[in-house]
Amino acid sequence: MMNTSKDNNISNLLLMGWTSHFQEQLENFSNKDITPARVIGVRKNSFLVSDGNNEWLATVAGRLRIDTGSMYPVTGDWVIMNGSVISRVLVRRNTLSRGASGTRNKQDAQPQKEQVIAANLDTVFIVTGLDRDYNLRRIERYLTLIWNCGINPVIILTKADLHQEPLNFVNEVESVAFGVPVYLISAYEDTCLKSLEPYLAKGQTTTMVGSSGAGKSTLLNRLYSKEIQLTSPISIHDGKGKHTTTSRHMAVMPQGGMLIDNPGIREIAFWEVDKGMGSAFPEIEAIGKECRFTNCSHTHEPGCMVLGAVEEGKISIDRLENFRKMKREMEYLSDRQHKSADRVEKERWKDITMQIKTIKKRNSGFKH
Ligand SMILES: Nc1nc2c(ncn2[C@@H]2O[C@H](COP(=O)(O)OP(=O)(O)OP(=O)(O)O)[C@@H](O)[C@H]2O)c(=O)[nH]1
Ligand SMILES: [Mg+2]
Ligand SMILES: [Zn+2]
Structure with missing residues (x-):
């Protein structure tokens, strides 16, 4: 043919x-x-x-x-x-969404609006620089956000060239990543860049998230073998990036797939509430099932197995605190989402009642 x-x-x-x-x-x-x-x-x-x-x-x-x-x-x-x-x-396969920044009001600590970062994704690279950007708690937050959206996260630790023993970071991150792939790379020395190729194969769409200055655009340029995105040094004062990338751009890569560069994220606010917590904190969820109270908040309850695990050094207190904070945020969000669903339902009934009233009126008019 x-x-x-x-x-x-x-x-x-x-x-x-x-x-x-x-x-x-x-x-x-x-x-x-x-x-x-x-x-x-x-x-x-x-x-x-x-x-x-x-x-x-x-x-x-x-x-x-x-x-x-x-x-x-x-x-x-x-x-x-x-x-x-x-x-x-067209109806999306998935979206990477977060709460839009600047949409909170005084009564409400949570954002009011959704911001869709990108759609129809196979993988999200969490890009963390092994400089002042490195932060385990932030990685946990990203993992929760991405799992909530039902997308596969991959952790990329970049700027490995800054350290003598960068593998220590990998071990630490792996201890909170529970099977999520962790790659140690240097965009300067092209270390391990080849191992990222499967995520850039034909038909694949990957997006990158991370702080400003983490090294997202530099990584894109290296993988592309050409400077297609602008990059700039981080500030020597606070080690933060300068928000160089300002729009979302999808590059069709020489490897065949697509890689989306994003502006640095200032604040990781949640929007979706799904299986994110369970996937990002599987050990806390598992141990939590053994607590004496089913709705245990793992803060002060007698018979709390999670607090026991912290005591025994099996779970770090920082990790548990991060878990609790996110749990509260999720509960609040899901509560509000249910409330607004209730409101929609109420309004629908109001409409129906109005319609019935009009019909009744019309019918009674016919009788005369
Ligand atoms: N030492 C070292 N520096 C790196 C590496 N990758 C990136 N950098 C530097 O980190 C700085 C920030 O890199 P960018 O690629 O602009 O960071 P970004 O994540 O795109 O930042 P925004 O666009 O602001 O979100 C630049 O000075 C890069 O040269 C690396 O592997 N090693
Ligand atoms: Mg950039
Ligand atoms: Zn408990």
Whole structure:
């Protein structure tokens, strides 16, 4: 059979991560002559899209802009194009989401809005520099965030060249990572970069999260073998990055897959509440099942097995404190999400009651 241009297009899409999940959504379109594309960059209201053959700039249809819900296109989204206008965002496989910063109010310590960092991901690299950026508790937070979103985390410890014995960090991180792969790399010395290649293979989409200055863009450049992203030194005063990367950009890598660079994250606020805690703190959850009280908060209760494990040195108190803090945040979020679901239900009943009233009125009018 001849290779038609349509077949060519599909094979290009497959390389970019197109799957049956997206193909099936096309079956619902009556017009069969449609162009799917992937959002590979977002800057305010302009989007860079690619069909694997060409890249072009796009805007969104007015309808999508009004409906500012979570279906506004983000980097990694698969969309339906109408020339240079995005007319539809296809249902996502997953999203890496967090609570948007700056959306808390006084009464509420938790964020009010979701921020989707990227969509349709296979892996998230947690990039940590082995300088002042290194922080076990922050790694635990990232793990919880990513597990909550149902995506696979991978931990990358970079700047290994700064230390004589960088393996000590790996051992420490592995003790809180519970089977999550940990890679020790140096973007300066190209150490172990080859071991990251499976995450960049054809059809794979990976995104990077981490603080500003962690070394995300430097890593992308090294893996790409070309300086495609700007980088800049961290401040000598506080060791923090300068927020060099300001937009989300997806690079189609020479290895065949896609790697998304992100701006440094200042604050890891949760949005999704799912299995994250259980996956990030499996030993606390397991020991916690043996506590005397089923809803034990592992703070002061008699017969608390978790506190016992801390006493015996099996669990560090810092780790337990981080667990408790996150648990409180999750409970609060889930509580609020249930409350708002209740509110929606109440409003629905209000509507129905109104409709019944109108019908009754109309009917009584007929009698006269
Ligand atoms: N010693 C050492 N320095 C590194 C390494 N990787 C990155 N750096 C340096 O760390 C600094 C910050 O790197 P960037 O890649 O700009 O960091 P980023 O994570 O992209 O930061 P933002 O874009 O601000 O979020 C730069 O000066 C890099 O040269 C490494 O492997 N070893
Ligand atoms: Mg950067
Ligand atoms: Zn307990």
